[in-house]
Amino acid sequence: MDRARGASVRLKLTLSYAGFLLLAGGLLLTAVWVFLLRHVPGPPPGALRTFAPRAAGVLLFLLVFGLVGGWIVAGRMLAPLTRITDAARTAADGSLSHRLRLPGRGDEFRELADAFDLMLDRLEALVAEHRRFAANASHELRTPLAIMQTLLDVARKDPNSATGEVVDRLYAVNARAIALTEALLLFSRAEQRSFARERVDLSLVAEQAAETLLPLAEKYGATIETAGDIAHTVGSPTLLLQLTTNLVQNAVVHNLPEHGYVWVTTSDGPESVTLTVENTGKELTPALTATLTEPFQRGTEQRIRADHAGVGLGLAIVNAIVHAHDGTLALSPRADGGLCVTVRLPAAPPDR
Incomplete structure (x- = not known):
């Protein structure tokens, strides 16, 4: 944004310090003069001519002292802000590796x-x-x-x-x-997050995804079981269906060669709703599980069936949809083999 150049904050603070010091000095000298008039009997006629030049000298000293001292103090106070501004300009030029790491005890500038x-x-x-x-x-x-x-x-x-x-x-x-x-x-x-939001029942979404993927499950010899509570959230029905479909499809494909199982459950809570997809399969390590939501990560070769390798974005899309709905995604290996995926989304407000 183009702005007309104005006075710096340091100059404004300096003038404020000096002005306040002059005001305080003027009030003090006025108080002294009033005290002399009231409590010193019969001041000589030349007292004002003697007091005024000295008062003017004091005010001039306060002005110079206020300007110089205010300039120095303001500079020291604004030094962290200058470093933050320089770092912001550096970041705007594309360099994101610079860090401020301001030393000293915490204050507003260091918190910033x-x-x-x-x-x-x-x-x-x-x-x-x-x-x-x-x-x-x-x-x-x-x-x-x-x-x-x-x-x-x-x-x-x-x-x-x-x-x-x-x-x-x-x-x-x-x-x-x-x-x-x-x-x-x-x-x-x-x-x-370019989508409209509306009330969605995750239990219905889970049933729809399971029904759509029944032919795939039959092809791979897997059984899909759905259960759970009515669980309302707010979001995109299309994206939430895609999320559930991706999870169930992965659970079917990355399963036992035969007699595999997929469990899809939903639960409702006061603040969040939960969608859980579990499947049987080979044992997974926590290190491998932690990488499965990264784009184009397909796990080990043993987990991928040659006729359904996918494009490597299934769980990455799930992760993006979950975050777009302000939810959380947790993946954990099952003790008996396979994977457990838990999605938590904010619960929809009650109908009125």
């Missing part, structure tokens, strides 16, 4: 500096995460495009090649690229 350092920590982490996400997304999108280019080159160089096989492979690769693009758009929409 600590809050500024914390903001820079979060901004730096967020920028690094977005850069990593952009790099991973570019890599993931480049892979199917490169495969399609290779297939087209082979088909053009060898007109007698099996056209049907090439078309089938192109169709599969193109479908994967479309799925990845749609997942990226959904991820961006959730992070930007």
Whole structure:
């Protein structure tokens, strides 16, 4: 924002200090003069001529002292603010690694500096995460495009090649690229919170997601069980359905080879509602579980079925949707193998 240059805060404080000192000195000299008039009998006629120059000298001294001392004191007081301003300009130029770390005991300026350092920590982490996400997304999108280019080159160089096989492979690769693009758009929409909010019952959402994924569960020999209470929250029905669908789909795909189970439950509380999705499967380590919500992290090769590798954004999208709804997401490995995912969202206010 372009602003006309005005007087600095240091100058304003200096003038304020000097003005206050002059006012206090003037009041003191006035009090002294009134005291002399009332309590010293018969002051000589030349007393005013003697007192006035000396009073003027005192006021001049106070003015100079106030200006010099006020300038020095104001500079020392505003030094932390100057450092914060310089750090903000440095951050605006793109450098987020600088930190203030003001020494000394806590006061308003140091609290502001600590809050500024914390903001820079979060901004730096967020920028690094977005850069990593952009790099991973570019890599993931480049892979199917490169495969399609290779297939087209082979088909053009060898007109007698099996056209049907090439078309089938192109169709599969193109479908994967479309799925990845749609997942990226959904991820961006959730992070930007660009959606309308309305009252949603998580128990109905869970039943809908489970019913939609029954054919997939039958294909993998898994059983989906849903139970729980009516749990109302406020948010986007589409995004919350996508969240639940992603969780149930992951639970079905990353399960035992046969006779696997998926449990989907909802519960209602005074301040929050909970959606829990558990599944059987191979044992997971806490270190691996902690990375599953990162974009393009698909876990170990043993957990991924060759015919359903996904695009690596399932739990990342879940995490983004949860945060967009001011909720929390917790992942923990089950003692008997598999994963337990718990989503907590703010409870909707009661109907009136």
